[in-house]
Amino acid sequence: MDRRNKQVRKWTGLVLALLLALAAGAAQAAAGFGISEYEEQVSTYSINPAVPSYADYCAEHEMTAGPEKEIVLEASDAVRYEEEDGKNAPVFMEQAEGREGVSVLTGEEAVIEWAFEAEESGWYDLEVEYYPWPGRNAEIQRAFFVDGALPYRELALVNFSRVWRNDLHPDVSRFTAEDGAEEIRWLRDNQGNELKPSPAEAPEWMTSLLHDSNGYISESLKVFLPRGPHTLSVLSLREPMLIRRLRFRAGADAQPYRKPEGESGAAGQIIRIEAEAASRTSSQMLYPVQDQSSRSVSPSSPRYLLNNSIGGNAWKSAGQWIEWRFTVAEEGNYAISLYDKQNFIRGTDVYRKIYIDGEVPFAEFQAATFPYTQDWRLETLSGEQDEPYLIHLSAGEHTLRMEVVLGGMAAVIRQVQDCVLQLNGIYRQVLYITGVSPDPYRDYQIERSLPGLEAQLRKVRADLQTAIGALEETAGHRSDKLTVLKTMDDQLTELIRDQERFTEVLSSYKTNVRACGNWITQVLGQPLQIDRIFVHTADVRPEIGGRDFLAGAGFEASRLYSSFTINYNQIGNVAEKSDDSRVITLWVGTGRDQANVIKALIDEHFTPQTGINVNVQLVDMNTLLRATLSGQGPDVAIQVANTTGIAGAVMNTGNDTPVNYGLRNAVMDLTQFEDFEEVAKRFATSALVPFSFNGASYALPDTQTFPMMFYRKDILAEIGLAVPETWDDVKVAMSVLSKNQMEFGMLPGEQTFAMLLFQAGGEYYTENGDASALDSDIAVNVFRRYCDFYTDYKLDMATSAEERFRTGECPIIITDYTTYNNLQVSAPDIKGLWDFTHVPGTLREDGTLDTTTGCSGLADIIMSATKEPEACWSFLKWWTSAEIQTLYGREMESLMGASARVATANLEALAGLSWPIRDYRELARQFSHVKGIPQVPGGYYTWRNVNNAFYAVTTGSASSGRSENGNTPREELMDKIFYINAEITYKRTEFGLPVANAGEGK
Template identity: 30%
Template sequence: MGTKTVTATKLALAGLLLALPAAGPFASGTAKGERSGPLVLPPVRKLPEAYASLYSQTLLAWHEQGWKDAPSDADRLPGSRYKSASTDVTVRADALQGKSGVVQVPQPKAWVEYEIDAPQDGLYQLELTVLPGEGSSGPVQIGVKVDGGFPYFEAKTIQIPRKWKDSVYPPKLNEHGDQIRPSQQELSEWGVRLLTDAKFTSPDPLRFRLAKGRHTIRLESVLEPFALAEIAVKAPRPLPAYEQAAAGWKALPNGAEPGWLLTVEAEQMTAKSDPSVQVQASNDNLASPASDGRQIYNTMGGARWSRGGQSAEWTFDVPKDGLYYIHFKYLQNFTKDVISFREIRIDGQVPFRELQSYPFSYSRKWSVEALQDDKGEPFAFYFRQGTHRIGLTAAPSATTPVRESLQSIVDGYQEINRQVAMVTGIKNRSMVDQNRDWNLAETMPDVAGKLRALADRLQEQVDQLQGLYGNSLQGAEGLRSVIFDLRNMAETPDLLSKRPPEMHAQNLEKITSFIDSLGRQPLTLDRIFISSSPERPVEPPGTLTVVGDLVGNFFRTFSPNYHYYGRRDPDGIDVWVNRGRDYVALMQQLADESFTAKTGIKVNVNLMPNPGQLILSNSAGREPDVALGIAEGTPADFAMRNSLVNLSEFPDFASVSEQFQPGTLIPFTYDGSVYALPETVALNVLFYRTDILKSIGLKPPDTWDDLYAMLPTLQQKGYNFYFAKLNYVPIFLQNGASFYTEDGLNSGLNSREAFNSFKQWTELFTVYGLPTEVPSFYMHFRSGDMPVGIADYNTYMQLLVAAPELAGSWEIAPIPGVKRKDGTVVRWSGGNLSSGMIFRSSERRQDAWEFLKWWTSTETQSRFGSEIELLNGVEFRWNTANVEAFKKLPWPEKESKAILDQWKWYKEMPNVPGGYFTPRELNFAWTRTVLQNQNYREMLEKAVFQIDSELKRKQREFGFVDKQGSIVRKLKVPDITQPSEGAGKP
């Protein structure tokens, strides 16, 4: 394309941008249906009896029984004055950060009890003076028992967040002028906290009912150690309305200077509750400071500041006593028509009721608004001369009544499904018989009424939300389709037997996903303005500014530096990384500090947005020296085409490989040589709800026979077991089946062991009634209808981060296995791997090997894992494939042991030419057997035939057989037969 053509294209596109209406994410103006100021929140309603243990329902019951807030405080005790404690609890002899009489609770399940005298009947709040101990980046979690029992469900897990801050402001710059995300620094200091529930679902601190007299309060550690200096039982302090607070302030002398204005950059946080509450880059010139085409962290929050209880805090100084106003420049365009709520604190306290759940309305544009009432009148705040703090906490409490009601509807729907399954025996799609009729209207005479009631209740919640948000509510279409479906089923309940359970699962998924979305409260802040005037201090970007910025960004895309993916030092080896920008920046930093400083080898760590670039670069002969973050099947594919360095040819490969479990090298081995090293591993483990299994008298299954024995009881109680339909590798390997013959030239699935394995796999669904479609095991595990199942590392992190209310109610264990005659349980299983490999075209193979050794070493992996978690929060915990490095990361002891026990049984399917047909044909065979009721043996035989055909075709291509089909050479297929007792020690 010539210069004139390029110029013409630019001008044409620029003209098109100028002609567009300002309706993008940064358009100015007021969106239709926007609301400002406090809203009327939904009332707490009585739910079915099954929800009586929820805090909202318990508090409602207490109020109905006549219990009121206590008029005065009860006891205040030093931490050392406990009544009793577990043996591992100690009292410090010396002062700890200026406080004496401190009790230390060192580990999960440790506890300490206090005896409290309540001066009168009433509802009280608990205030703790706490110092989180050394642990992971996660919050301290405790349980609170009163007189031997938990007063409500939320008391089982109460979070006490740590305090963090960015290590440096403004962020440092890299050589390209982009800012580097700052590391996180924990502020280890005492905090005085009224206890709130883990997800901030209540607008007030938790209340505890105490009759007049003596009571025992037990504090139990759930996660993370902590020190306790003081426990106080306090009377709740009702918040005044704004009018009351303002009346007192207006009586004070107002010395605020007219026209005084202070601007606080939102990215300059003084403190925050979670490392994942981060500075963000707007990538435009509409936030301050302008990015000008660089990566500038000029905002904070966004989607990473959305979980209930996540908070951030800023400090500011006012020159004189007086009345001031607070404005925010914010962007809330994450979910159409949905409001994000924040609890707003001034100097550590919510000054009046209207700031408990303050709404930030949806808008496609940047907004500049004052904190104001529902009529648009700004709130005035009285500040004394000096330093003050303003804190914002994500507060989904406004939607709690609706979310709890929706969850009760989900449970009611599931109960109907369970009853239908018990009557008909239909547990999945394969059991549906369209030729058989059931008279469910007679067998379950109340089913139609229950379905109508569910539809009515669901409609009521949709109406409630529309009243809260005042708009059409994105996402409600899915709820409306469920309402339509429920009413339709109520008209013809006999047809329930002909509806596959998967259709009901889809309806349930729509509701549970909506519940989850309501609990998220994302918000982006650019600036906070403190001024002596109620007038807006600045205007949001106007149409011309927005269009000008869009045009400027468009022209910047033609700059060679627009997409900066890393360093380009010609003296360095090139490393491409298939991960996010934060990972790449930290890897470059560590490489500069550790690897280059010691070896003198310079490294260019570059972001690879799309792994498909490797194929294109290979075709063009422009590969990097090293590629990282590569999926497990890719190295073998490149090795077959002679594109990778054989790592096992390096003299020290044997000692390097000892850092990994032998089974993790199988997917990277081709024809007897190893072409990649593992980076991360996502193991399969067994997840189980300890609370639910205990309630129905079951234990987690140790073998498949244990699972078969527990399923009848589990399913009769309305629960089920989760097993992903394509997770067949454990079953085949545990039964001694091989996916390929020893010479690697034929499928090994025509053996007796393979047929038995395939039969076991398919019968889990056709005989034992496991669900064939489960869109989200996490959601079902969290709601409790699938209290046990097999899943991987990602599920663990979801539960740890997004389901704090379940802390202490679930555990993990090795997956079920097959018991040998000697009593050993065989638990072979695989899991997704990522890897690092060196390209054969590299002119610096030895330097690349030195880098790959450094990167996968115990020291580097443990340091990187620790720092990436500190940088981004516990949800970024690094699942390293280096066993010793894994042991050094902040995993809880019990979970670490379960993972290591399963890890020694790690084994995956080997890679051979044409091997991609094996999972494909097994999937087809499963579908025909389970969903189409075909004979399992015939379907596996058909799959084997197709697999062998493709294997032969690829073997001819790679020279293992000649055109006549005669064997030219055999393939070396890796295998291990015994579990590893340690890294590299079979």
């Protein structure tokens, strides 16, 4: 019978897929819209004036009563499905993941569409019933279109959360304390510290309304539907998702608080909830925090690190939620108290939306306020005159969820962000007249040249003053968050009186605008740390022990004593070497957060699989050489960047540590291991080049980064400039930008020079590496072109390109691709206004575009002095595997956010990180054109001397293209190549390698 049911479900899915595939062609032909058209709308919505904001959209349509009839769109009713690869047959599932009916799996690069009829005109909430399908563990992102168009900008990016739990490890268990509270017994290392749990996804069916991904709009996003036929299209932006149904329905706003009627029915009841024992969270970033700041935190220890609270800086982004279970023994009216701490953002409140059993009980819980405090505090959620809010709870199990919202700050932040965009626009207009460095003795006649400037200044000042007034109401008149905005307001007042003053204050104006942009970043975060939650009747108040002076003083004295007895270099379990066990020592040089994650992965995955124990130590890698020489070095070192050079030599920007150490027999040649070639296939060939010499490979790549081109969509559209594809296009772009008093951003450095050199077909060294190849005609011409960018085209050589990108001075920049992560996190003021793509290329005779660029990265090495080479090799194979690099990348991102996204060198792991699929496609496109910078004995002299030649040319004779002694770029470079070749010859002689013939390479 079961087999027959499976066959029926299978054939049902096939029939539905066939019908939808047939309907898809007709629907697409009728609409004229393919997936590419929807993607184009999403990529350009921020610069398309036809797409309004949600506020403007609401103003366009009259507010009417909610419709009486809801519109239900079943998954099986879809009329169209299309994927990027041309696949038009969706995957239907019967009774998927235990849910009755038919569901449809929407891929990561797909659009799905429904046709429906609205019987009533009105405002509708859109409710999505979905299941987070396994993917890359990132938030699910979708865009929503009505009748083939974005109704408003906020629907271009809607997030759907996954579900995470911290207690799914088989050795982690929940238990019930004497007072009935649910607690968790965590794993401990052999030093007595509790281990940070590894959050695991626990997918389940969820129902969610649409919300603003920025958090600026607290209520759900609604859609106005006129009576008649419509289509709803959903475009996938990141991660697959299973959809059961969508429902257009009338939204019901929470009503103001009213005290429950009747008697409480319960008295003297206190239900304690340990916050770290949360039942579910929306993010893998939300795991227990180890807090040793106070004796009053439960549990606490002056010596051991305990998982005793949750939240903090990890719980600050709009939409993140934490949920707890609790059981009520007796029906009645209950208040909620929290033992929490909000000492993260001085001068402003933070907000949480509070759900009881999945519903917000009253309007005041839409944005409950948590003011700033310096220490832990017990506070009861209360209304006017500190009267506790009471909630009627039946006997049995309930859930409490707290979600990050911007509350009263939402309107302020949104208005300040709009002001920043206006201020940047004014800055660019003035730049067009004065340039970046106005002549103080010239009259630019700004008022005459920009007749509408005063009106713009008055408008932005009025908007800014409105934001200041709202902030004073929200945070009080003494908030330190007012300073930045008032400084900007004062300067605007000054400039309204006299616009000619711009020539004197342009630099400070730019600084103040940048400060306003940074202000947005600061206040967008809404961190809150919670130790315990109490659900209790109004007649009792929870008691918190350990808050008196004596308890606090004793606790601090114990902490001071413990600080002298703890080895802070050791991370996690420490194993002792013995005859029947293998133990290796690992050095990590990046940071404590990274070391903690690495140790957790080792204890959970590597040691159980191999039986090899690993002692992890967090050290300064500059001590690696000295420690090795003294016999105190590690067995393995990972994430190794350049260390202090041999004999104090200054290293270049590449990573030459492995080759330098390898030539001195300090690190092992990894090619001696039989499976090296198989392991090397995990990486791009370019990643191994800097670590290899003369047939030997002295390291495995840990990370690999390279330049990409970032551009401001809004500014390029404003001045009518296309994104440059070739270097000839770049010259045209620089001319257009210069006319608008803007610049092309490209800081000088080895990666810039290598990009130009490799695209021209040049090389750093001769084939056997015994001499420099930079004296070739190709390399000399490249060096001249490289210098011309900073002499003839006057590109800025020092100022951060990223900062100028934000202000709009440099709407196109070439910089390391990890800048993407920084902009996503630290530049909310330009969110949606920028994109990135491959670097400019050189057009070949066959019509192909060569976008080759250099790369750099961190290395993983095995020290030659190790007594456990096979164990070390096993560790490196495990560490650089796709599975572990993916886990590590996700852990780091969960710990520190998107700015900590790992630039892993493992190609499969890179694809498994939480990149939006279209951004990853651009990244992979450039990755296929990356070339490694080789290392040779004495090679550290190469970039040092090329850089010296560059600055001799660009800073000499008033940047005329000649050095101070009158040398041309060719002459200056050829002088320096003499020293490069001399050092290479000297080092090759030292290591017993054949040297170039006299004059070879000249």
